[in-house]
Amino acid sequence: MKQEQPRSSSRTALSGPDVQRAISRIAHEIVERNHGAQNVVLIGLQRGGTWIADALAERICAIEPELTIPNGSLDVSMHRDDIGIRPIVPGAISDISFDINGAIVVLVDDVLYTGRTVRAALEALNNFGRPQAVQLAVIVDRGHRELPIRPDFVGKNLPTQIGDEVVVSDSGVVITAEVSP
Amino acid sequence: MSVAIRNALVVTKRGEERLDVKIAQGVIAEMGTSVGPADSELDGTNCHVLPGFVDLHAHLREPGKEDSETIETGSRAGARGGYTALVAMPNTNPAQDSVPVIEFVRMQGERAGLLEVVPSGCITVGRAGTALSPMAELARAGVQIFTDDGSGVQDPALMRRAMEYSRELGITLAQHCEVSSLTVGAVMNECSCSSDLGVPGWPALAEELMVHRDIELAKLTGARVHFLHLSTAGSVHLVRQAKALGLPITAEVTPHHLSLTEELLRSFDSVYKVNPPLRSVADIEALKAGLLDGTIDAIATDHAPHVRRDKELPLDQAPPGMLGLETALGVVLSVLDLTPLQVAEMMSVRPAKIAGIAERHGMLPEVGGPANLCVVDMHQEWTVEPRSLASKSTNTPYVGRVLRGKVRHTVFNGHVVVSDGKAMR
């Protein structure tokens, strides 16, 4: 049973408008890096990355109006590496209704932490095809990587402690420190 | 070698009396408040002295299935259960349908020396239901009870002939009432539970039809008929009516049919599979009432040992039957409030008469009477430990259940065969 420990000292690391600006900047960086968005597909990771992928798709559409960028979602719970250590509870159903073979897949998530979710996502993508390249866009990189995974597009680098909770929404980024018992 | 039972309540013709009992030379030599010293002392504090129990229905499996029980281990189990005599069922291999097999069984019983093994004979050769066995010959060899137990005699014409024949010989025909065409593949009582579980059921009618038939045949022929292991309310009703007409009909019921219901089969545990099957609460109530009003004369165990391997088969393949000798008293007293005299009547006096051994067994203790006795604590609560059973098998449904009433000592022909629950040989 998860202990509810009294939490205090939350701080807003990024405001709502800052998050929106970051998303806009990332949208431009994606188009710039890939010399246009013709071959780009967005895949938001359940649950935290899907709204961001939707926002990115909108922004990219504004930058390159002739393109409709494919946008899907991926639940990686069945591909985690702690299978057998913890029970798996499936999240929402994945929805990738387009072909990713030869595409540039931009995985989108809210927070990059240990890197294990992204590793699972890379493995899950294998079920769907063989992309030309996979790039990673996150709003927050909070450090403490456990795998050799690095983001291609970052909203903000925010140093955190391991017990901290980081929540990203369109109203901003809130970091809540764990109170030591 | 003399034996004294001290400090117990003795159930005599005059009621319960606080008496010490002295046994010598196979008979009760003395009963009084001080009977002097003896070679062997049995403490009877909190206990009653009853005539040794007589089981009308036990499967000793020898000859033929000695891996599940032998006459010796079955006798030991009986002795621990307070029995000084039991009727050995004839569904052995070879069947008890010839004098040599009868003599063999009797001899094995004598050799074990723990109680009197009374062999029953088959009604038909090989229990096949087609030809009568040599009943006169077997009767001359001392067989009093004839049955094809395990099955009933299906052919009414054959049963009629058996009854006509038996009347002249003064023997008793005991019937396992089951119309086999109605019970093909049956695993349990035909009831709501069997419908839920999708298994073939044994309808009450399959027993009652044969009870009815044999009562009518008994009316016609004047034969003495004993109904084995009655299990349904309908059967009790039929026997009550027959007795009201004064017919020489007797009946028995098992402890498990007084205590366990068909719902237990939902567990699919084959320990509960038995023939006739466990039935409903209403049937149990009718059987108890029948026992209390004398419609059912006796409690008989239908002790049916099976090796673990056989009982581990899927439910429809597992053989039916459960142990009974060592738990009979404990089960009966846990579901019925009986006086010691009632226990004596139902488990000793009446079965001894039915078995034709009433000169040696089933007599309320009195000076000069045979020393076939059991000393029981009517209130002691105990639980069944499979490992401490004397039986070779362990297929009892009462493991872990609290039973009430325990046999402390058993005396057979003046010898202490069970002392403080432990068999002496």
Next chain:
Amino acid sequence: MKHLRSIRELGRDGLEQLLESATHMAEINRRPIPKVPALRGKTVVSLFYEDSTRTRLSFETAAKRLSAETMSFSVSTSSVSKGESLRDTIETISHMGAHCFVVRHKSSGVPWQIAQWTNASIINAGDGAHQHPSQAIVDCLTVRQAIDQPFFDGVNVTIVGDIKHSRVARSNIEAFTMLGARVTVVAPPTLLPSHIGHWPVTVVHSLDDVIASTDVLYMLRLQSERMDQGLIPSLSEYGSQFGLTMERAQRLQSSAVVMHPGPMNRGVEMHVDPSDLSQSRIHQQVENGISVRMAVLFDLLARDGELQQLHEEVSA
């Protein structure tokens, strides 16, 4: 949930959870490579004492798509059972490292009996005439998809055939009733269980009485042995009274759902070709078979409801 042995033991919550999981599995099955590592390191053993290539393959495919190891023992020939008791077989295979047994046996109750001899999870793939829970879950999922409703309140389900000897009927009656359906059974009296009066169903002896009003028509297979056992006069009489004839098919509602657990006895209970019947969902039943069996394996071996809260602690 440790075992899937009967719908009653599963309960309504368990049933809903499995139907949920099955939709996840259906998505996985639509992927170009339908495989996830969820049951990596687990061993699933099929022990089929009764022949059934279809169900056995369905479970094995399901296990493989979840990356489990599979072992298969088909005992209808004599390989395992010569002299070896059920207990010995189960104990031996358990010691070889089985996490889960998928068992089909002609004797009712085997999935409960074997639970004493192993710590593995047990999936009942059919025990005697008693239960076939995974089939019932497939059927509920198929109905859900067809009527586009998660629960079946107000839905009339009619099950036709040899109810007495049918494990599919027993499981389905329990499952459909749990989800709120009104169940009617249609059969001659000799093919009904003795105490059907205790079941939450309406009993009807004529299919014509209900054909036009039923929302779901579930046809059971009639085995030819029933005629040999004297339970019905003849297969053709059964067919004319209880079969889905062309004439009856025409009286079905256009929105009705026609189902059959397979394999079909054409000319006995089915007199029309299902592919000619717009209401038939028999293909969907087969398709759903693998998703449901994946959901069952997944829920028994990878998920634990009590620890659902740990889900929140999964590192990002």
